[in-house]
């Protein structure tokens with residue numbers, strides 16, 4: 025993670041993924057949204073009759089759902105850094121936005137979301153035409169665009185910011201984000217791992233007695249996963265601006281996420297268990313109607329029904345991979361109990377009940393966030409034709425062919441209804457958190473924090489309810505080929521308990537590709553029908569707009585049975601080559617000649633963790649780029665080498681090979697992404713120091729300012745010219761120190777010294793933004 029200035033320059037685009045597909049973000053309005061009728065009779069009657077919303081609140085609830093969602097954004101990066109950018113907003117822009125009237129109408133100023141810590145998240149409800157034409161709002165818009173471009177602000181829906189806040193992540197935690205793309209929450213998780221890192225790194229640089237090999241960097245790790253290969257790359261793009269060596273991206277179906285191996289202190293391999301897991305699962309997304317018109321167009325009760333089992337399986341798999349004492353946050357952007365409380369109750373039951381997994385009471389967390397307790401029971405299940413079922417027994421009695429098609433299973437119904445509040449075996453579903461649109465002008469959302477209290481052992485299968493249903497169905501409709509095939513597939517998949525922890529005892533020392541693991545992989549590939557396989561590798565980006573939480577992902581169940589939630593015709597099977605094979609991750613030995621020459625050229629401190637440089641080719645040859653990861657990421661990548669784990673990303677580019685014309689020049693330049701990791705450890709022989717704004721401005725504006733001969737200094741880099749002249753050719757680090765009347769914050773840039781000129785090594789678009797002062801930047 026970069027320090028403030030480094031970060032400012034290193035920015036990539038960082039628009040909140042879930043917002044990116046919307047038109048006119050930052051304006052509080054959406055392009056054609058107003059013209060889309062916010063009506064769907066089934067959706068309305070479902071929630072109206074569900075009893076979830078008290079009748080006196082119904083109008084508020086429903087009219088809020090029909091309104092366009094305000095734009096929300098948060099300040100990113102380390103806390104000190106984020107607070108610095110926030111200060112600019114508060115002091116430079118907000119005073120001009122308060123008490124404004126535009127065309128005779130009062131305009132609401134942007135305001136901080138009260139429940140978000142340190143006022144680091146804000147909301148803007150003003151329409152786009154006001155923003156475009158009202159000068160102070162235009163300036164504000166420019167600020168948002170510039171800061172988003174350099175990665176200091178991330179646009180993200182308010183409710184989507186909640187799950188990471190209740191995860192209580194510490195820098196040493198091992199974290200898994202099971203369904204992570206496009207990555208707005210992953211970014212929060214990474215930021216939490218890197219909290220206060222700058223202070224610790226500075227301490228490690230200055231105090232030689234701190235020599236634990238970490239260089240002050242956090243020991244923790246975030247593994248972000250998505251089943252969709254294309255979306256897993258979206259995830260890489262979204263998190264790139266954070267430059268975190270503590271991130272691994274994988275591409276797996278989370279319902280059967282592979283057990284990762286890691287070496288313990290004795291050098292033996294064991295399963296990696298997580299301190300924190302986020303299961304922000306695919307859902308019907310019916311809480312996103314305010315920004316996602318698909319909900320109005322397509323909503324029907326099968327959306328939730330088709331996803332319930334996938335959601336249960338993801339949560340159960342997450343609970344298995346959690347450490348005892350660890351926490352998993354389950355969240356959806358749906359308001360439907362079938363996707364929420366029913367999933368939580370089913371997962372707890374399958375894992376062995378409250379002795380093993382409990383719901384944490386979070387009522388003291390985020391006190392200003394208005395929320396409603398989870399529903400304890402009493403919800404019903406609506407079939408696709410709008411008929412309600414209060415219990416699975418009623419489904420038994422109904423026309424089973426219809427019920428089978430709509431995939432209603434027992435775990436969708438309340439299981440705790442019969443139990444009194446005093447019954448200790450009752451799952452306290454009221455501890456779940458429900459956020460409704462009318463409470464604080466947000467989208468609808470559901471969050472639950474679960475704690476693992478004891479090892480789970482074998483999980484209960486879904487068999488029981490399914491067998492019962494299948495038996496009844498067979499007796500009623502004979503062997504229906506349409507429904508039968510899907511049910512068979514499900515049974516087979518369920519029959520193979522796709523969970524290594526159930527087949528391997530806790531103390532066992534596993535090896536990659538051990539029998540249990542092989543069995544698992546083979547079983548999946550042998551039993552998965554082609555249609556299902558294709559879907560797994562090619563999950564649709566259903567919105568086509570990167571609307572993360574709104575993504576209505578089709579569940580396997582829906583697809584195998586041909587009951588899609590969309591009226592769109594299924595596309596003909598494409599010839600899929602599958603995702604390309606990823607280049608392996610090969611760590612370089614510390615005595616590799618290239619590393620030795622780099623160490624010598626940059627006078628890299630012997631305390632810098634040089635064991636963590638790697639390249640991405642089978643031969644392990646540093647031919648183009650050298651990456652840096654943290655220790656734990658290295659452990660995970662190397663311990664699972666040769667297994668079937670699909671690692672698609674890890675590492676921050678630290679050095680890139682450059683064509684050099686002259687002998688003796690180190691061809692490995694520092695890549696701006698890796699600069700914040702390296703800069704404190706580079707010797708003074710490769711450092712240039714500046715203080716003046718005009719120096720930075722000159723270097724940003726001019727591509728190759730000349731380095732004049734002694735006595736002929738020019739204007740552009742006057743301040744550093746003498747120092748640069750004295751440097752041998754090659755890459756060095758420009759450090760700009762904070763100075764009264766110049767820059768308030770420290771900045772670091774990679775600089776290339778040529779024979780007669782020097783050059784800031786920044787991508788073109790990053791040259792456009794001079795570090796703030798906004799008054800200077802013409803805002």
Ligand SMILES: C[S@@+](CC[C@H](N)C(=O)[O-])C[C@H]1O[C@@H](n2cnc3c(N)ncnc32)[C@H](O)[C@@H]1O
Pocket residue numbers: 041042184202203204205206207208209210249250251252255276277278279304305306307334563572573574575577
């Ligand atoms: C609600 S979105 C996640 C949003 C994300 N957490 C964020 O904050 O940006 C659900 C994601 O789950 C992925 N997904 C769907 N089925 C999955 C599965 N079986 N395993 C893992 N990921 C899955 C989808 O591709 C989608 O990116």
